[in-house]
Amino acid sequence: MPLHPVAEAGVTVVDWIDERTSLSGAGRWMMFRKVPKGTNWFYTLGSATMFAFLSQAVTGVFLAMYYRPDATGGAYESVRHLTNEVFLGAFVRGMHLWGASVMVVLVFLHMGRTFLWGAYKYPRELNWIIGVVLLILTMVMALTGYLLPFDQRAYWATVVASNITGTGPIVGPYLADFLRGGSEFGATTLSRFYAIHMLVVPGLIAALMGAHLYLVAKLGTTAPPWKKVHKDVKLDTIEA
């Protein structure tokens, strides 16, 4: 039975691209993997974290269309305008605000699952290390994003956070100066946090998430620790 012309066109386009990129092989390698017995809902925490990040990325891009990193009052005013007057502004901002907490919670649940399952052991240590870096980057996102509404809570929370950074011995004071862009909360602190929040860290997170996923696909996932090692009767018979 011939395909519908629209479906035919779709197949032609996909085939055209695949013939020139061989992407379907990579797609199959990534998507159709063997998973161990006992794989359950806990194994979705990683992808849940990824979707939380994607949600943050998409809502963040559109929030940036309205936000102004101006410490003399423009920042607060732009957030107020977005929240109170822009169509769906409060909704999208709410998604970004609550999504941030969701992502932090999911990251920790995902890490707890990996730890309790023992899934960080050989040969997956490198993926654990990448995960730790991703955890730190997520916290950096939470810290830098907290300042951007530029209300009293945001300001004082950042003052305290940068001062806590300064209490690290020897390098702490210099690190706090680097974070603030000076010895006091100054003119460029807000734009500095804004640049870190929307340019530096998201790129790093996306890149490391790619490496994280590549290693998951390459090494496979671990069975839950309560699954006993399955003795293959047929294999034993062959050997004997």
Place this chain on the structure above:
Amino acid sequence: MPSKHDRYKSKYTVDRQVPGAFEGETITRRRFMTGTAHTAGAVAAASFTLPALGLALAPVFEREPHRWEIAGPVDMFPDDNYIPVVVTLAAGIGQVGKTTVYVRKHNAALDTDAYDRNPRTHPFIALSDRCAHAGCPVRWVPAAERFACPCHGGVYDILGRRVGGPPPRPLDRFFTRVSKQGLVEIGPRYSVNSELKPFSPRGPGEPLDGLGQYLYPAQFDERK
């Protein structure tokens, strides 16, 4: 049988029988081209990375110029109570660049420490409202003669010395002077240890007693 590399250890390509080698040549052209390409790449990358890094790191090495801010006429400040004054620390950024300073006249009965008992060098005592623990704004409570911090319960006495809570050192101070017009002026900030000995300004949470003063170095271009 020894490999090619072991047999020809000479630095001359002719000795190593490299095809196309000529007398006195010490590096193959292929190696030279690879090195040149790598170097060119490194120079190109450094030429935009280094200036960008410098831009990001510069504030660590820069200091705000010293400012003298008018607090008010001399008569405004009693010697047994603090008057809050708002001064500008960083200009051009509105409210964010301002801070509250608690000012009182020098009091011979109170200011008996070796470092501040001279009323000519310390005509007025100006305490920063920045808590020495995490940097929240402390409030002067006249009835209790205490400074209280709203964030984590730091408490200071009338000289700014810690009497309770987590702060590791007393409240920071500002230099003061009286202008010819009879106005009290607030100068640069300095930090003090528990004996009120002055140090260059340090961030909140950084102790200045014992080992602490060595763990938290002074900022660049500031003298101890």
